[in-house]
Amino acid sequence: MHAHHPTTPTVPDVRDVHDATATERGSFAVARCTCGWTGPARRSRDRARLDATAHGEAAAGASAAGGDV
Numbered sequence: 001m002h003a004h005h006p007t008t009p010t011v012p013d014v015r016d017v018h019d020a021t022a023t024e025r026g027s028f029a030v031a032r033c034t035c036g037w038t039g040p041a042r043r044s045r046d047r048a049r050l051d052a053t054a055h056g057e058a059a060a061g062a063s064a065a066g067g068d069v
């Protein structure tokens, strides 16, 4: 008997969602995430958006790799 047990796949904890967006702060733009992370103040909103994207990818990569902090 070589039955494959259709176990439910282990899904990552979706509660720790990273939804980073760039928000304007005076004459600066800052990337903020739902996890509480904030990026450095940037002169341009494009930069802040890049920070937000980088944070989201880093967070996703870290969780995928096992969360080695």
Ligand SMILES: [Zn+2]
Pocket (backbone or CB within 6 Å): 017, 018, 019, 020, 033, 034, 035, 036, 037, 055, 059
């Ligand atoms: Zn985050």
